[in-house]
Amino acid sequence: MWYHDFFNSIGTPNEIEIFEEDFNEFTIEYSYPTILLPTEETIKNIFAEVKNSDICSFYLSIDHGESVVIKDDNNFSLSFNDLNNLLSSHEEGEKINIKINIYKTSTDNQFHFYSKDCFFNYIKSFDSVSLANFFSSSVFDHTSKIYILINDFVGTLNSSKFFIAAQYQAEEEDYGYREKRINNIISNNHSSFFAKLKVLPEDFIFSGNGEIELLALEQFQRLAKILLIASIFDITDLTKESFYYKLNGYKSISESINTANVNIKNLDDFYNIYLWIYNSGNILDKLGLARNLISLHLKKDSSLELEGDVFESLKSSYKVYEKQNVKQYIEVRNKMSDQISDYGKRVASFTDNFANGFQKSALSLVTFFSSLIVTRILATPKNNSDFIMYSTLITLVFLGITLVYMIISRFELSEQESRFKKSYSDFKKRYTDLLTEEDIARILNNDEEHNSDLLYITKKRKWYTTLWILVLALILIATIVYYLYGNATPPFQDDKLPSPKFI
Structure with a gap:
């Protein structure tokens, strides 16, 4: 290694004083009776071998005296002159200590x-x-x-x-x-x-x-x-x-x-x-x-x-164990499949209830509005204006009630969906004592049927809500037209009808 080459190039060491490294620091120190003076280029080569983000310092001391420290910075030349001055004062028998110390940094593990x-x-x-x-x-x-x-x-x-x-x-x-x-x-x-x-x-x-x-x-x-x-x-x-x-x-x-x-x-x-x-x-x-x-x-x-060979015996024993428990496994699997089928029926049930609510509401509105039209046609001119006004108001009340009913129906469907999700989650947890998570996922096809049921609920809610709003909007438009058209129809000349009144 480069540090060994350096220490051997300046003389024959007495011994290695320190040679240790951990995740934060590397230190190596040799002691010599005498050394050849290292050149500036030699010491710079030491710094060149060090990782860019690490901090390297070169130390030289005589016996237990104060060390001259050289770092790769702007004071390099001045520190090198101090090194020369220290070595010039060395006397025979005094131990020269040379140490290289590197403080390390780490990134990205x-x-x-x-x-x-x-x-x-x-x-x-x-x-x-x-x-x-x-x-x-x-x-x-x-x-x-x-x-x-x-x-x-x-x-x-x-x-x-x-x-x-x-x-x-x-x-x-x-x-x-x-x-x-x-x-x-x-x-x-x-x-x-x-x-x-x-x-x-x-x-x-x-x-x-x-x-x-x-x-x-x-x-x-x-x-x-x-x-x-x-x-x-x-x-x-x-x-x-x-x-x-x-x-x-x-x-x-x-x-x-x-x-x-x-x-x-x-x-x-x-x-x-x-x-x-x-x-x-x-x-x-x-x-x-x-x-x-x-x-x-x-x-x-x-x-x-x-x-x-315990491992081979273990695998053989487990195969026997699995055969003994395969009947129970099949029973559990069939029971889970039956429950999944029941979940599908539950989804169909409460989405059908939501759809039936729309159908009944829409039918009632259409029937009521149609009856108004028929009554309007058969009505005598004397009560024409009052009849239009009151029938329009009643229609708007029915529209409002139907809108509230739609909002409540959507809320109930969302509540049933939340209960359905929780029920399904609890259903899976109940089987964790008997089956592994992998087995449960395999039996349930990685929740494929459950996700399909949730998608079915979402589509049904979106479709019937859109249709419900469309029906309400059409009847509202028809009511406005009915009101405007009815009041615009001229009365018989021999009858003077009162102007429309609003409450």
Whole structure:
């Protein structure tokens, strides 16, 4: 690496005083008996190797004296002269300390490391519970993937939450399932620590060809296995020193072991079981079956190792379980189908009531108005003006009442629609104890029939409301014409009729 090349180019160091890095800072310090004076260009090359958004500082001191600090700024030349003056005062036997310090910044969940050795050492410095808490902390954005970019890293390592490589490569992210899965784990297991975390077991199970230090890999895998056990067993508790677990199956097992001694064997077996439980199907049924079989295959030496192929036995047992329950499943499915049919009848019923209300109202209005016309034709001229006035007023009253009736009918239809939606939602919730959400969605065709019923209600309401308003408007226009025409008709000459009166 460039920093090692620099330190070796100025002399033979006594030792490395500091060589460490975390997500915020990188520091490396060498001590020398004597050095060759670095040139301005050499130090500028150090700054050139640093990421643009990071802040790099170069320190030189003699023994425990005050350091000369050089930064990539306008005071570079002046600081370099101070460096020369300090080195000119160096005496034989005095230790020269040279340090490079980099303060790092991160954006878009991308974290830069200058040394893979430092990164792996940093990971190894955590115990399991601290590592889980750290990667669940506010340092990271937990709504997207975390990219760890390491200068001298070869290959790539990829997991559900992390991508480790030398260069950034956009990865497809599927974060929609995570919150639901965490909630499923918390609600089906009693764990003192899982609810506080933002990580899942699959976050620490890597694929890819990246070179990773064995002890760091074991640290990740140990944490993954602890999280897997917490996702499957009944009760778990994790501290820095110990990991407690309790499993209630065909046999009841309760142990507490040293956290550092959690065996990473059978990691793939536990991971396959975990995915099988939480990817699809009835979680409670699968958890119960898994706990029963694991309790029979778990070694008695508290190593959390399994004997035999538990996963294959689990899949076979579940097939038998499904066959035993297929009759009940079909009965439940048929019952749900019958209820969906009843919902369709309910929709037809209250939309028909709305339509019938329109038909009766419209028929009454047309009949009443027609009778007025007939009466107008047969009426004697003496009461012509009064008759037109009073009949017009009565017609307008009928129109007003019909309009109010339409508004009330629409309100009642909306209320019935709301009750229908709530009833359907409650109907789905009642079956969540027997079926998974996926099964319910499949039986109900992803609510296709329900949505079709709601669309039918909307169309009916819109169509009959439009028709209702159109009829009212036409009768209102006809009434106005009737009134104007009736008053405009000249009376018989020998009869003097009074002018129209309005109340």
